Amino acid sequence: MIARLDRGFLVGFALALLFVTSAAFVHLAARPRLEKVREEELLYYPSGFMVRQATLGYETAAADVAWLRGIQYYGEHRLSDQKFEMIGHVMDIVTELDPRFVQPYVFGAFVLAQEMKRPERGLELLQRGLRANPSDWKIAFEIGFLHYVCRHDAASAAHYFTLASRMPGHEEYVERFAAFANQRAGNTGMAILLWKHVLATGNKYMQEVAQRELRRLGAI
Incomplete structure (x- = not known):
């Protein structure tokens, strides 16, 4: 109990100090360049370097706090102006603090690519996640x-779907996506191999789908 209280106190103190420092910096130096961003939002999103310095070795706990604030930020703007300009920055901070934390990579990339129409930025975040988590099928799939x-x-989709299908713990639907994407990309041999795996391991419906696609490919 004492250890948990100490940890909470240290993280809380560090983050409070960090936010005050960041607020002063924004007020004195950066305000003219940030007219379109509410100042109170910036208090939650100092640089990753500042956060790491202030967490006193409790990066994982600080990442959890930043992640929760990021979700809150998304929810607030989802219900109001639907502008998420800081979401990429805050997910960068979370993943810098805890590179093995997979959800921020996936969630951040979804918002960046689908809601902000910035797929390249979303892919950049996911690629960094894959480098930090080279055996995580969820990131490769996304x-x-x-x-x-x-x-x-x-072609690129087929590559990453196939990569995900070779990683431990993946869901069964990954092979279907990999097979379909390879088929669309013209990778007939790989598509046949993957559809045969679906045929051998899928449920009745997916076996029927696999048989249909294998017939189209002239494999049965």
């Missing part, structure tokens, strides 16, 4: 999804 939906790049 990269493939953004390539397919936002960039209409079937």
Whole structure:
């Protein structure tokens, strides 16, 4: 109990100090350049370097606090002006503090790509996540999804869907996406291999889908 109280006190004190310092900086130096951003929002989003220096070794706990504030920020703007200009910055801070925290990469990329129409920025965040978590299928899958939906790049989507399908713990639908994307990209051999795997492991409906696609590919 004492250790948990000490940890909470230190993190709270560090973040409070950080926010006050950031507020002073914004007020004195940056205000003319940030007219379109509410000043009170900036208090929650100092630089990643400042956050790391202030957390006193409790980066994971600070990442949790920043993540919760990021979700709150998204919710507030989702219900009001639907502008999320700071979401990329705050997700950068969260993932810098805790690079193994997967959800901020995925959520941040979704908002950036789908709601802000900035797929390249979303892909940049996900690629950084994949470098930090090279065996996480969710990140690889989301990269493939953004390539397919936002960039209409079937070849890149096929690459990342296939990569995700080779990672441990992936959901069964990953093979279906990989097979379909490879088929669309003209990677017939890989598509056949993946559809055969779906045929061998999927439920009745997916077996029927796999059989249909394999017939189209002349594999059965």
